[in-house]
Amino acid sequence: MKVQISVTVNGTNYQREVEPRMLLVHFLREELSLTGTHVGCDTSSCGACTVHLDGKALKSCTMLAVQANGKSITTIEGMATNGQLHPLQEGFHQEHGLQCGFCTPGMIMTAADLLANNSDPSEQEIREGLEGNFCRCTGYHNIVKSVQHAAKKMV
Amino acid sequence: MIPSKLAYHRPNNVNEAIQMLQNYGDDCKILAGGHSLIPVLKQRLNDPEHLVDISGLTELKGIRDNEKSITIGAGTTHAEIANSTAVQQHAPMIAQAAASIGDVQVRNFGTIGGSIAHADPAADWPAVLLAADANVVIKNTGGTREVDIDQFFLGLFTTAVQEGEIITAIRIPKTAFNRNSTYVKFPHPASRFAVVGCAAAVAKEGGNVTAARVAFNGVSSKPFRDMGIEKGLKGNALNADTIAAATKNAAAEVSVMSDHFASEKYRRHLAGVYARRALGAL
Structure with missing residues (x-):
């Protein structure tokens, strides 16, 4: 039996x-066509599906869409404002923080949660903050530099 | 991976949730943060027809700093526990375990009640709660009962929670051994679950150990206190010699798990290593 839900995604309310049984990540991708949020491992390990639920980073493969009823979600599509890239998006661009790009939306959403709680993280804090996000291309080096770029810009 | 078809219910309070559990019987599972249950549903290791979502129940959330104990609501997230100054002060191992669970995203939504109800032998909570001499507060239609943590974990994914019951809180006593406690683990590199985890809580007077509780997770199919280590510490000065002698036969009295991450022999070896690291830090 289907259930009515109301969620706000990137500032827009959807009913x-x-x-x-529908997972939140499938709701975002299939119901709302927001395909920037990726399905990677589908086992809460890789972090490719990370979004923000009421401001906190969440692996959206590990929540049911019905649990998001009444809540506010931000996805990668909601990060740029008026055509202006978010400092993290700009950082990943400037510092070559991606190769294939599959993990990037999740990396950016987790990094945004990190920077919201710690505006000037050390390299170690960035690496620990991103421990729930896997990148199989970059070796993380440029990802750390991308987050540092954004942290400087956001101060 | 998609769970089987199910019906979803959102009770307004704990009593309503218990009523739903009564109505749906064993076709029903409680959904809190979902970070133990949803992976199980996706793999279809469990196939409930009904989910009772208690994640919105405020009466299950929060940490209360009482005179003799700290009460952690079952719906409190790992992140909230890791950041609690009361927990950090009165039972540092509890805060350390919370901060070591999974990753940021998992800690933001996973709950302590959900984790202990699931009772994964490699989860971090069981060892620290055993070492802390915690009590689990459980509610049913008849009222509330408290279960001593030593009687709570019964085996692989099995606890003392009966059908129709809900864990509402975990009570951590304010004791000298909890104030001097730590948790260390060898995490699985991808999942961060403990291949071996050790929680140690030691009270000392005049340099000698007056009370010690040492517990492991990840080692056996159920988390356990290592009585051999505890006996070896009690009455002695907590120094390298005492620790070496007490931990020489770590995990000797239990059946040790073996899998492709770690053989039985390696796990038992790691139990000794991590017990020495934990005790050495106290």
Whole structure:
């Protein structure tokens, strides 16, 4: 039996009827066509599906869409404002923080949570803050530099 | 991976949730943060027809600093526990365990009640709660009961929680051994679950150990206190010799798990190593 939910995603309210078993990541990708949030491992390990739920980083493969009822979600599509890239997006661009780009949306969303709680993280704090996000291309080096770039810009 | 079809219910309070559990019987599972249950549902290791979502119940959330104990609501997230100054002060191992669970995203939404109800032998909570001499507060239609943590974990994914019951809180006594406690683990590199984890809590008077609780997770199919280590510490000065002698036969009295991450022999060896690291830090 489908359930009515109301969620705000990137500032827009959506009312949808969903099956209770639908995962939040599938809701975002298939119901709302927000395909910037990726499905990677599908086992809460890789972090590619990270979004913000009420401001906190969440692996959206590990929550049901019905659990997000009444809540506010930010995805990678909600990071740029008026065509202006978010400092983290700009950082990943400037510092070559990606190669294939699959992990990037999740990296950016987790890094945004980190910077919201710690505006001037050390390299170690950035690496620890991103421990739930896997990149199989870059070796993380440029990802750390990308986050540092954004941290400087956001001060 | 997509769970099987199920019906979703959102009770307004704990009593309503318990009523739902009564109505749906064993076709029903409680959903809190979902970070233990949803992976299980996706793999279809469990196939409930009904989910009772208690994640919105404020009466299950928060940490209360009482005179003789700290009460952690079952719906409190790992991140909230890791950041609690009361927990950091009165039971540092509890805060350390919370901060070492999974990753930021998992700690933001996973709850202590959900984790201990699931009772994964490699989860971080069981060892620290055993070492802390915690009590688990459980509610059912008849009222509330408290279960001593030593009687709570019964085996692989099995606890003392009965059908129709909900864990509402975990109580950590304010004791000298909890104030002097630590948790260390050898994490699995991807999942961060403990291949071996050791929680140690030691009270000392005049340099000698007056009380010691040492517990492991990840080692056996159920978390356990290592009585051999505890006996070896009690009455002695907590120095390298005492620790070496007490931990020589770590995990000797339990059946040790073996898998492709770590053989039985290696796990038992790691139990000794991590017990020495934990005790050496106290």
